[in-house]
């Protein structure tokens with residue numbers, strides 16, 4: 001059996017004293033507000049105010065108190081492949097400031113936005129095009145890499161304030177993504193830090209919805225390629241829809257202060273077929289600009305991805321052949337199979 005190689009350890013984040021105290025200030029000033037909002041969100045989830053929200057709700061604070069919560073997470077991952085995360089400790093003030101920075105970056109001249117070039121295919125600026133005329137996107141390959149963040153700041157000539165917010169958000173969302181990865185593994189009985197070595201892509205999306213585009217598509221149906229994506233969806237403008245287990249699209253209604261998590265093809269491969277790679281899309285429902293911020297743990301830079309031996313036995317034979325993330329990404333791209341079917345090309349057991 002091919003063993004998964006550990007990815008190279010990344011250099012630790014170097015921040016000087018001024019940056020550090022600024023970051024503490026931002027975190028400190030915003031924390032209380034964030035805590036209150038997270039508490040409100042959690043209360044909503046127990047007070048029945050969540051009737052509008054059909055996907056499972058995962059409270060990040062319950063993992064410490066209740067082992068049953070891991071079962072709830074596993075069910076959500078297996079039955080939906082997506083869930084809302086509440087009580088996550090990311091201050092709502094930071095989420096608001098990040099959204100403001102994102103909207104400012106999209107205001108830059110197209111010429112400047114085009115400086116946000118791809119580091120790997122599809123990681124940089126995507127202008128509106130014929131297939132997707134209402135959508136544009138800025139991005140960077142790995143928000144855990146100070147070099148990648150620094151490159152992105154220079155490409156867009158970001159202000160010191162914008163850099164500070166982006167850095168703080170990147171660090172906070174990366175921690176949340178790693179916590180989620182750990183908890184998902186633990187829900188399957190595994191203790192691992194594996195995802196720490198995997199790049200975490202940042203995508204900032206802007207949807208130019210107008211009266212003319214109502215009823216049309218913002219982003220076509222797809223599954224995400226990587227392991228998991230944390231989406232900060234627009235706090236007012238809906239349109240995101242996830243497919244349920246009957247094949248029907250259900251609306252993911254905005255819920256400010258919370259995040260939506262989608263599991264992708266790599267999660268299905270890694271869990272030996274147990275986790276669902278949820279199909280989702282964005283539809284234009286109303287004539288308003290919509291923003292979203294998607295942070296995705298992809299797959300390892302080095303070595304193959306495969307289900308760990310603990311998830312393989314006679315009852316659960318290995319379903320997919322080991323493959324590197326880069327090869328899987330290319331396979332999806334060349335076959336144009338964007339809703340998870342590319343995994344079936346790796347199937348070694350039916």
Ligand SMILES: O=C(O)CCC(=O)C(=O)O
Pocket residue numbers: 203205219224229231233234240280282291292294
């Ligand atoms: O805009 C959204 O809410 C989701 C976008 C999305 O599905 C993605 O970036 O993969």
Ligand SMILES: [Fe+2]
Pocket residue numbers: 222223224229262280
């Ligand atoms: Fe997606």
